[in-house]
Amino acid sequence: MNAVEYEGIAKRFGSxxxxxxxxxxxxxxxxxxxxxxxxxxxxxxxxxTSGLEKVSKGEIRFFGNRINEVHxxxxxxAMVFQTYALYPQMKVFxxxxxxxxxxxxxxxxxKKRVEEAAEILDLTPYLQRYPKALSGGQRQxxxxxxxxxxxxxxxxxxxxxxxxxxxxxxQMRYEIRRIHNQLDTTTIYVTHDQIEAMTMADEIVVMQNxxxxxxxxxxxxxxxxxxxxxxxxxxxxxxxxxxxxVDTTSSAPVLQVESQQLPLPTGLNLEPGRELIYGIRPLxxxxxxxxxxxxxxxxxxxTGAESHVHFMFGGNRMRLVKHERLSLNPGETVNFLxxxxxxHLFDKQSGARIN
Amino acid sequence: MLSPGQRMLRALVAWMVVxxxxxxxxxxxxxxxxxxxxxxxxxxxxLDFTFSWQSFEEVFGITIGAKGGLEVVPGxxxxxxxxxxxxxxxxxxxxxxxAVTVATLASYALSRMRIPGQHHFVFWILSxxxxxxxxxxxxxxxxxxxxxxLDSHLGIIIVHALMNLPLAVLLxxxxxxxxxxxxxxxxxxxxxxxxxxxxxxVMPMAIGGIAATAVLxxxxxxxxxxxxxxxxxxxxxxxxxxxxxxxxxxGTAWGxxxxxxxxxxxxxxxxxxxxxxxLVRGLTLGSLKQ
Ligand SMILES: Nc1ncnc2c1ncn2[C@@H]1O[C@H](COP(=O)(O)OP(=O)(O)O)[C@@H](O)[C@H]1O
Ligand SMILES: [Mg+2]
Numbered sequence: 038m039n040a041v042e043y044e045g046i047a048k049r050f051g052s053x054x055x056x057x058x059x060x061x062x063x064x065x066x067x068x069x070x071x072x073x074x075x076x077x078x079x080x081x082x083x084x085x086t087s088g089l090e091k092v093s094k095g096e097i098r099f100f101g102n103r104i105n106e107v108h109x110x111x112x113x114x115a116m117v118f119q120t121y122a123l124y125p126q127m128k129v130f131x132x133x134x135x136x137x138x139x140x141x142x143x144x145x146x147x148k149k150r151v152e153e154a155a156e157i158l159d160l161t162p163y164l165q166r167y168p169k170a171l172s173g174g175q176r177q178x179x180x181x182x183x184x185x186x187x188x189x190x191x192x193x194x195x196x197x198x199x200x201x202x203x204x205x206x207x208q209m210r211y212e213i214r215r216i217h218n219q220l221d222t223t224t225i226y227v228t229h230d231q232i233e234a235m236t237m238a239d240e241i242v243v244m245q246n247x248x249x250x251x252x253x254x255x256x257x258x259x260x261x262x263x264x265x266x267x268x269x270x271x272x273x274x275x276x277x278x279x280x281x282x283v284d285t286t287s288s289a290p291v292l293q294v295e296s297q298q299l300p301l302p303t304g305l306n307l308e309p310g311r312e313l314i315y316g317i318r319p320l321x322x323x324x325x326x327x328x329x330x331x332x333x334x335x336x337x338x339x340t341g342a343e344s345h346v347h348f349m350f351g352g353n354r355m356r357l358v359k360h361e362r363l364s365l366n367p368g369e370t371v372n373f374l375x376x377x378x379x380x381h382l383f384d385k386q387s388g389a390r391i392n
Numbered sequence: 393m394l395s396p397g398q399r400m401l402r403a404l405v406a407w408m409v410v411x412x413x414x415x416x417x418x419x420x421x422x423x424x425x426x427x428x429x430x431x432x433x434x435x436x437x438x439l440d441f442t443f444s445w446q447s448f449e450e451v452f453g454i455t456i457g458a459k460g461g462l463e464v465v466p467g468x469x470x471x472x473x474x475x476x477x478x479x480x481x482x483x484x485x486x487x488x489x490x491a492v493t494v495a496t497l498a499s500y501a502l503s504r505m506r507i508p509g510q511h512h513f514v515f516w517i518l519s520x521x522x523x524x525x526x527x528x529x530x531x532x533x534x535x536x537x538x539x540x541x542l543d544s545h546l547g548i549i550i551v552h553a554l555m556n557l558p559l560a561v562l563l564x565x566x567x568x569x570x571x572x573x574x575x576x577x578x579x580x581x582x583x584x585x586x587x588x589x590x591x592x593x594v595m596p597m598a599i600g601g602i603a604a605t606a607v608l609x610x611x612x613x614x615x616x617x618x619x620x621x622x623x624x625x626x627x628x629x630x631x632x633x634x635x636x637x638x639x640x641x642x643g644t645a646w647g648x649x650x651x652x653x654x655x656x657x658x659x660x661x662x663x664x665x666x667x668x669x670x671l672v673r674g675l676t677l678g679s680l681k682q
Contacts, residue, residue, distance in 0.1 A: 089577050110583035122574040126596045136582035183582070 056247030073244035115184035487552035495560035567601030
């Protein structure tokens with residue numbers, strides 16, 4: 038069963054159109070991440086889902102029922118905001134309990150559920166504190182406690198980790214995913230951070246400028262990006278792009294890049310003269326002394342575990358990742374070998390994937 | 393870092409500024425406690441004047457004994473000033489309460505609700521303060537006469553509240569604008585009604601701003617002259633208006649005027665002290681916004 042369905046969603050703010058026609062479905066109990074650069078409409082879509090923003094056109098359904106006109110409090114959702122939006126004059130206990138108090142639940146029941154939520158989130162020692170006496174990570178947990186105390190059908194998260202430092206963020210990624218699995222609900226999670234999307238999601242919806250670029254599992258999106266934008270947005274270090282023209286004069290097709298040539302995957306039936314973008318991830322290029330392909334070294338970044346080798350190839354800046362240290366001087370020759378299985382080819386004009 | 397000398401200089405200048413503001417008040421106090429013939433002594437007697445309760449006794453119709461005992465003279469003295477102080481307090485407290493209540497609700501709505509043409513509101517609200525009050529005084533007189541509000545506490549409370557509303561709304565709106573909208577939205581999803589959000593969440597966060605606004609409204613009403621003069625006759629008079637009775641054809645009773653003025657500072661002072669606790673609380677609450 039689909040927990041949430043979007044059909045032909047459009048949103049305008051006055052004369053500004055943020056999205057024109059968004060349709061997709063989220064099946065029950067899935068952790069779905071809306072991923073895209075800042076300003077692409079993720080928050081707007083989430084706010085329409087929560088009912089804080091009106092839908093200009095189209096229909097949103099929860100478990101098959103249209104909810105466009107349903108008040109936020111009756112949608113059975115909970116939302117965690119980027120700024121946490123805690124109530125500063127209430128203690129942690131009351132922050133978490135507020136929604137139950139408003140709904141006039143019995144006192145004992147409220148206490149039980151708040152303590153349950155606090156237990157899951159390790160907040161038990163802090164229930165009698167005010168939010169200002171908490172660290173950023175603890176505030177973030179309170180915001181989550183406020184959401185999960187309600188046992189909602191759908192959790193909505195809007196960049197909940199973006200105000201935390203890197204280490205805490207990595208820990209909270211794991212925590213949020215663990216809580217999702219434990220509660221067995223549906224989660225829609227908005228972020229611009231592809232690592233968060235890759236590590237947490239069952240399914241990723243990649244957006245740009247109010248358009249869905251691709252929907253798929255993290256593996257599908259990483260292995261077969263649907264277009265140049267997705268390939269560029271997903272993966273760290275980011276993918277190499279080389280522009281060139283197809284040349285089929287010799288037996289195997291190659292991509293002519295200025296004066297140099299790159300081998301192309303076979304069996305694609307590309308017409309000669311077609312302009313392509315050749316994408317290859319740094320981890321899919323081997324540093325191979327025996328290879329006929331060569332570039333000139335720009336510089337090497339050592340991260341300790343691996344070396345990022347930056348080099349120039351036919352006027353393109355490229356990078357490969359090697360799992361050993363490498364000592365070479367700038368300007369020296371770098372011989373490299375791309376893994377033809379992992380090459381992503383995109384049309385130069387449309388950016389769409391063609392292999 | 394400032395050198396010790398520079399720090400001394402800074403403190404000195406600060407105290408000079410404080411002195412400049414404080415001196416007239418002190419001078420006014422000394423006049424209230426001098427005997428009449430010493431008031432215009434040159435050079436002015438700032439410290440070694442003859443201390444006397446005489447002005448207070450005459451203004452309020454009391455006698456203050458040598459040991460500090462206080463006795464009310466039957467008949468209330470010549471000036472009946474105690475009821476005038478009570479009038480002032482009723483009017484100032486009433487109009488402040490009315491203005492702050494209405495302004496708080498209105499400014500929250502203006503801060504949160506999306507209304508077409510909303511950006512005209514600020515100008516529209518301010519425009520009501522652009523004409524001089526005198527221009528309104530005479531029309532107000534006739535309106536009040538028809539509505540039977542003339543010469544009543546309620547009438548003055550309403551007119552003072554009306555005068556205060558524009559600035560109170562603008563001031564409070566800026567405080568509400570500073571409270572992130574997401575807090576309202578979180579509460580909305582939590583299931584709270586608009587009014588509950590206002591009462592339980594947003595208003596407590598804006599309490600400092602509300603206190604500051606209340607102080608301004610109170611001070612305005614406490615010192616307002618023109619409308620009280622034109623819209624009252626006999627049943628009430630506030631302190632600023634009644635002060636003018638000390639200016640007579642045979643001279644001005646400076647000592648009595650000062651005694652009334654000094655006494656009139658006390659309720660205003662108490663009000664501000666009461667509200668100031670909230671001012672500080674409001675400020676510390678504000679500091680935890682992320
Ligand atoms: N209330 C609003 N009024 C006008 N434009 C808005 C409003 N909210 C968002 N937008 C616009 O909609 C676009 C998408 O915003 P948003 O959904 O916040 O993006 P994201 O969350 O992906 O960064 C942006 O261009 C933004 O300027
Ligand atoms: Mg956003």
